[in-house]
Amino acid sequence: MKKVGIIGWRGMVGSVLMERMRQEGDFQGYEPSFFSTSQAGQAGPEVNGTVYELLDARNVALLSEMDIIVSCQGGGYTAEVHPQLLAKNWAGYWIDAASKLRLDEDSIIVLDPVNRNVIDQGLAKGIKKYIGGNCTVSLMMMGLGGLFAKGWVEWITSQTYQAASGAGAKNMRELVEQMRLVGENAQDYLDDPATTILNLDRNVIDTLRNPAFPTANFGAPLAGSLIPWIDSPMDNGQTREEWKGVTETNKILGLAPGTIPIDGCCVRIGSMRCHSQAFTVKLKKDIPLSEIEQAIGEHNQWVQLVANTKEETLKELTPARVTGTLDIPVGRLRKMNIGPEYLSAFSVGDQLLWGAAEPVRRMLKIALEYIG
Ligand code: HSE
Numbered sequence: 001m002k003k004v005g006i007i008g009w010r011g012m013v014g015s016v017l018m019e020r021m022r023q024e025g026d027f028q029g030y031e032p033s034f035f036s037t038s039q040a041g042q043a044g045p046e047v048n049g050t051v052y053e054l055l056d057a058r059n060v061a062l063l064s065e066m067d068i069i070v071s072c073q074g075g076g077y078t079a080e081v082h083p084q085l086l087a088k089n090w091a092g093y094w095i096d097a098a099s100k101l102r103l104d105e106d107s108i109i110v111l112d113p114v115n116r117n118v119i120d121q122g123l124a125k126g127i128k129k130y131i132g133g134n135c136t137v138s139l140m141m142m143g144l145g146g147l148f149a150k151g152w153v154e155w156i157t158s159q160t161y162q163a164a165s166g167a168g169a170k171n172m173r174e175l176v177e178q179m180r181l182v183g184e185n186a187q188d189y190l191d192d193p194a195t196t197i198l199n200l201d202r203n204v205i206d207t208l209r210n211p212a213f214p215t216a217n218f219g220a221p222l223a224g225s226l227i228p229w230i231d232s233p234m235d236n237g238q239t240r241e242e243w244k245g246v247t248e249t250n251k252i253l254g255l256a257p258g259t260i261p262i263d264g265c266c267v268r269i270g271s272m273r274c275h276s277q278a279f280t281v282k283l284k285k286d287i288p289l290s291e292i293e294q295a296i297g298e299h300n301q302w303v304q305l306v307a308n309t310k311e312e313t314l315k316e317l318t319p320a321r322v323t324g325t326l327d328i329p330v331g332r333l334r335k336m337n338i339g340p341e342y343l344s345a346f347s348v349g350d351q352l353l354w355g356a357a358e359p360v361r362r363m364l365k366i367a368l369e370y371i372g
Helices: 012-023 075-087 112-125 135-149 169-191 197-209 240-252 289-298 310-316 353-371
Strands: 003-007 031-036 043-047 050-053 068-071 093-096 107-110 129-132 153-161 274-283 303-305 328-335 342-350
Touching: 012 353, 031 043, 031 050, 068 075, 068 353, 075 093, 093 353, 107 112, 107 240, 107 353, 112 135, 112 240, 112 353, 129 353, 135 153, 135 240, 135 274, 135 289, 135 303, 135 328, 135 342, 135 353, 169 197, 289 303, 289 328, 310 328, 342 353
Parallel strands: 003 031, 003 068, 068 093, 093 129, 107 129, 303 328
Antiparallel strands: 043 050, 153 274, 274 342, 328 342
């Protein structure tokens, strides 16, 4: 029986992965092992009635017995352990949610509803590194996959509205702490219907600007505000998150770097775990909106066309609606008044599901099928 090692299963992405694997009945047909960097020897998760003892995630000899390793442990762990496995001539498959190996020439970014052909070619060529994509990129491609598949896209700009979860679990807590403080400080003003709106507003901004306001993780208030900067600076003025858009999209599609230009401004907003994006798509030609809708809607079973009405948008196209589901609603579809080749669209997706755990979960199944 094939052996699969799972590392980082208790973290945020790892927990979502475990939840999805349980939901889908994935733990069968192979022997799972659970590794830990800090709790080796202790009781690990219970799967199908068995409680697995945790193995040492730094024991390279043990790891090298695995046919497939799935890591949600983060890039630092990958950087430390993956080279040690290769030094032992380990020939197994490394499936990773972290970005560390994503742009290696001999790695594939996995998003099988979009690039199953690239994954299959990679397996056939003997590629062993299969890495989940950046969440914003994966969610864009799940939503607009139909346009890419038709070869209609000349370029895209994407203005993002990214959730706290993309920055980590501590950031999600910090966002809610910030919300609590804003609400608590404003309580008397809110409860008094005679309070003028300017007094309420002044109270909120005083809270946000108070040096004691909790911003250790975000570095700035997010509740009642936003942060137009995600990740580290690049030399060209982009943030790394913005740079990933063009770099990863083309790699996912198996295209040469920069073939389809993509750029935009990535912004952190006070949503918990759904990233949203507003797209301007320059099409290669004037394509009727009905054909565009058909191409988008038919591309995969998770994309969901939302009528461009206020009622449907408020009902279907918000993080509050989408969180915790695999749905990728795409709405606000319309031709722009700039010209008939310019399409405007908006999409929402759960950053921890299609943005992180789901492509990794599905890749494990694909790899297991491939090695038989
Ligand atoms: N970098 C993303 C973010 C999440 O900060 O929202 C990971 O892909």
